[in-house]
Structure formats: C-alpha cells, structure tokens
Amino acid sequence: MTVRIGMIGGGMIARVHAKAIAETGGRIVAVFDAVQTKAQSFAEEVGCEIEGSLEGLLRRDDVDAVVIAVPNDEHAPTAIASIEHGKHVLLEKPMATSLDACDAVLAARDNSDRILQLGFVCRYAPASVAARRLIADGAIGSIHHVRATLLRQRGIPGLGGWFTQKTRSGGGCLIDIGVHLIDLVQFLTEPGRAKRASGHCSSLFGGDSYVYDDMWSEPHPGGVFDVEDSIRATVHFASGLRLDLDVAWATHLPEGVVSDGIVLQGDLGAMSLDIWGDELLLGWAEEGRPERRVESIDVSDAWDDAFVGEHRAFAEAIDTRQQPVAGGEAGRSVQAIVEAIYESDRRKKEVAIVN
Ligand SMILES: NC(=O)c1ccc[n+]([C@@H]2O[C@H](COP(=O)([O-])OP(=O)(O)OC[C@H]3O[C@@H](n4cnc5c(N)ncnc54)[C@H](O)[C@@H]3O)[C@@H](O)[C@H]2O)c1
Structure with a gap:
C-alpha cells in the first residue's frame, strides 16, 4: 500500500x-x-x-x-x-x-x-529494537534503575529561533531531546504510571559566547533564549523503577565521550545501550561470578534505519x-513527566505527577 x-x-x-x-x-x-x-x-x-x-x-x-x-x-x-x-x-x-x-x-x-x-x-533504532526484545525475554529480569544520558557538546538547535523561545517550544533540551529518552525508557521497561519527579534545569551555554558548530539549525543572532540547555531529573514509576536523566544541548564534553545511551539494571542482569550503536553490553552473574557478553546488532545507518x-x-x-x-497516550505520558520536571525545578522540590 x-x-x-x-x-x-x-x-x-x-x-x-x-x-x-x-x-x-x-x-x-x-x-x-x-x-x-x-x-x-x-x-x-x-x-x-x-x-x-x-x-x-x-x-x-x-x-x-x-x-x-x-x-x-x-x-x-x-x-x-x-x-x-x-x-x-x-x-x-x-x-x-x-x-x-x-x-x-x-x-x-x-x-x-x-x-x-x-x-x-528512537524506538526504531536497531539497538532499541534488540534491547526491547531481550528485555521482554527476561534477559535482565525486573528493572529497578535506569540511567539515561544525552549530552551534546555544542548542540543548541537554532539558538535565538523558535527552539530556544519558551512560548514556541515549550522548553529547552528536556522537551526537545529529553522526551526521546523518557519515551524510550517507558517503551523498553513498561514501568507503569509515573508517580513523582524532581529536576533541576540550567541555562549555562546559550549566552553571547556560544559558538555555533554545525548544529541542526543555524542560530538567529539577537533572538530569544529563555529555556534550559541542560537538565538533571529523577522520575519514580509505579513498578518501583527509578529513572535518572542527564540531558544537555551543550556541555564542555567532546562529542562521543558519552554516548546517547541508557543503562538498565535489573534483578537478573544489566544492559548498556547506545541508541545509535551496533552492539549491546550485557552483564549478569553465574553462580555469583560476574559475566559479560556483547550482543552485535545488524546496523547500516542507525538514524536512517530508525x-x-x-x-x-x-x-x-x-x-x-x-x-x-507509539500513539497519543505515549505522547501524553511523556508530556506529564516533562511538565512535572519543569514544575519541580520551579518549586525546588519533588512533585507528584498528574496523569
Ligand atoms: N524526531 C527527531 O529526532 C526530531 C529531530 C528534529 C526535529 N524534530 C521535531 O520536528 C519539528 C520540526 O523541527 P525542524 O528541526 O524541522 O524545525 P525547522 O525550523 O527546521 O522547520 C520547521 C518548518 O516549519 C515551518 N512552519 C512554522 N510554522 C508553521 C505552520 N504553522 N505551518 C506550516 N509550516 C510551519 C517553518 O517555516 C519551517 O520551515 C519540531 O517539532 C521538532 O521538535 C524531531
């Protein structure tokens, strides 16, 4: 068709x-x-x-x-x-x-x-597809902790344009790229309802000294920058899962030092996933002895494949x-978490998530 x-x-x-x-x-x-x-x-x-x-x-x-x-x-x-x-x-x-x-x-x-x-x-990246299958097959058991990271070195999209203007974008790096991680974690782990969130937003790089470096969308000199360029947040879910998020449009970390990745820890094993990579790393214990295995994934270009x-x-x-x-309910549940993180940043305390 x-x-x-x-x-x-x-x-x-x-x-x-x-x-x-x-x-x-x-x-x-x-x-x-x-x-x-x-x-x-x-x-x-x-x-x-x-x-x-x-x-x-x-x-x-x-x-x-x-x-x-x-x-x-x-x-x-x-x-x-x-x-x-x-x-x-x-x-x-x-x-x-x-x-x-x-x-x-x-x-x-x-x-x-x-x-x-x-x-x-990101759900359709080959590494995510393979991770979802392994997790569903019980490879790492019941997942209690996830660390999700997406840190760019100079990646503020269209500084001064709509991406960095809160009335148009709804926020900065959290609503722009953090949403991918939140969705992917929910997709991979099915943790039930998000219950509480705490978060801290910063705007460290979006000032006059920011040097554009071949990012998604070119800067708009003299435009508005009133959103966060980095966030750290923790979200607790009904299953008991705790998600720690670390997301930034800009840092001093050179590209590639930290991959766009998710580390999942379960009661039977752990998994490290680079969303755009071609392998998954698995760890577990065999009669108490630590074991590791690298699972290769068939990838031509992970971004295109996705x-x-x-x-x-x-x-x-x-x-x-x-x-x-990946329907409307998934989009809404991510938005509920995003709003709770922004509210927590404003109120300087953990907040309940309204679903
Ligand atoms: N899935 C991803 O990984 C990914 C990556 C980048 C962007 N996005 C999303 O895609 C959307 C567009 O991002 P982009 O990077 O292409 O932005 P962009 O600024 O390059 O393109 C947006 C286009 O929309 C046009 N436009 C503005 N208002 C419009 C309207 N009401 N009707 C029709 N056209 C209108 C603009 O003139 C512009 O050409 C955003 O929501 C962004 O969050 C997703």
Whole structure:
C-alpha cells in the first residue's frame, strides 16, 4: 500500500522524513510551509507539489496522511485540524507544549477513526529494537534503575529561533531531546504510571559566547533564549523503577565521550545501550561470578534505519487501522513527566505527577 503524504513544514526534519518515506514505498504528494521559500526548496528537492495553505493541503483527496514537522506550539492545532479533515497523522515530538493540548489532540483522535502516531523515532533504532526484545525475554529480569544520558557538546538547535523561545517550544533540551529518552525508557521497561519527579534545569551555554558548530539549525543572532540547555531529573514509576536523566544541548564534553545511551539494571542482569550503536553490553552473574557478553546488532545507518522503522510502523497502522504503540497516550505520558520536571525545578522540590 502506498501512503500518499502531505508534508506540513518543510524544514530540517521534513527532509529526513522524505528520505524514509521514499525508502518505505510512500509518496509525498505536496508540502505546505508557512514560509513560501521553504516550501519551494523542499518541493524542488523532493519533487512534490506546493500548497499555499494548510486548508488547501488538508482538503486534497489525494493525501491520505500528513507528517507534521512544524515548531512545537503548532503541533496540537495542526494535528487537530488534520484529523478533523480525515487525515492520518504522524506528529513529530513533543506531542504538544501542554497536557491540555495533548488532551485536545486525543479527543480529536477519539472522535475519528484516524491513526495518530508520535515521532518517537528512537524506538526504531536497531539497538532499541534488540534491547526491547531481550528485555521482554527476561534477559535482565525486573528493572529497578535506569540511567539515561544525552549530552551534546555544542548542540543548541537554532539558538535565538523558535527552539530556544519558551512560548514556541515549550522548553529547552528536556522537551526537545529529553522526551526521546523518557519515551524510550517507558517503551523498553513498561514501568507503569509515573508517580513523582524532581529536576533541576540550567541555562549555562546559550549566552553571547556560544559558538555555533554545525548544529541542526543555524542560530538567529539577537533572538530569544529563555529555556534550559541542560537538565538533571529523577522520575519514580509505579513498578518501583527509578529513572535518572542527564540531558544537555551543550556541555564542555567532546562529542562521543558519552554516548546517547541508557543503562538498565535489573534483578537478573544489566544492559548498556547506545541508541545509535551496533552492539549491546550485557552483564549478569553465574553462580555469583560476574559475566559479560556483547550482543552485535545488524546496523547500516542507525538514524536512517530508525526513520524507516517509524514510517513502516505508520504505514502498517494505517493499513490495519490499529492505533500504533507509539500513539497519543505515549505522547501524553511523556508530556506529564516533562511538565512535572519543569514544575519541580520551579518549586525546588519533588512533585507528584498528574496523569
Ligand atoms: N524526531 C527527531 O529526532 C526530531 C529531530 C528534529 C526535529 N524534530 C521535531 O520536528 C519539528 C520540526 O523541527 P525542524 O528541526 O524541522 O524545525 P525547522 O525550523 O527546521 O522547520 C520547521 C518548518 O516549519 C515551518 N512552519 C512554522 N510554522 C508553521 C505552520 N504553522 N505551518 C506550516 N509550516 C510551519 C517553518 O517555516 C519551517 O520551515 C519540531 O517539532 C521538532 O521538535 C524531531
């Protein structure tokens, strides 16, 4: 089945989606971007039509589904409009910039028979897929502690643009990249409801001395920077799992010193996972003696593989009319944790998570 896609937003991530859509047999029919020149360059690169308005794109009969790749504050209204026009939706992370907005998206989905999938692409990285299988098979038993880390050296996206402006983004590195880790940990460990969170946010690097170094999106000199560029947080779940998060857009650590990774500790064993890597490290005990094993994973390009996996899952969900595992509830539960961490930072104490 060829999924005929309308692309909403023709920026950086839209190009990554375009490649994966082509590889999975889908077709981008048309693009709408609020900035006409962005739509033009995207359309030229991809070979699709341009629509001059969101309404125009959503009214097309030859569009089955949309990929929403616009700034975070536009996620919820765009997703709701798309669903109400009968389109299936692949919505980039984060689901929205507030829990209320997540609920509005869920209500729109529930009033329709449309598919809503969230762009939690790390789930489909080959290492994550292998880790999920091993964990589900009981390789490390019941998991009580996870440490999840994502530390860039100079990785503030579009400093001064929408990414670093709280009213548009909803926050900084936590809502931008921390959400991937929170989702992945919940996906891998199925820890039940998140109950309490504490967190501390800092803005250490986003000032005038920040030197742009080939990051995702170029800086906007003189723009707004009113979000965190690093967070440390702890989240407790109903299963007893404790998650320690360490996330930063910018540090003094050279790239690659600490991989984008998750260390999971269970009662039968432990596992270390580099999301973009090609192996998993497992440790356990044999009659009390410590053992270790490296599990090799077949990876060509983990980033590309992950987006291909995401689009395969989306096409399958549309085909079978089954809401995907990375659906609206997953997006909402991540947002609840994000909001609790921000609230804890403001109040300087641990807070209960409202679900
Ligand atoms: N899954 C991932 O790993 C990943 C990576 C990067 C970005 N993202 C997410 O993708 C989204 C887009 O990020 P990006 O890096 O491509 O940003 P970007 O700034 O490069 O692109 C966003 C585009 O949306 C356009 N736009 C703004 N408002 C619009 C509207 N209302 N309707 C249509 N177009 C509009 C802008 O003109 C721009 O071209 C964000 O939500 C971001 O969090 C996800």
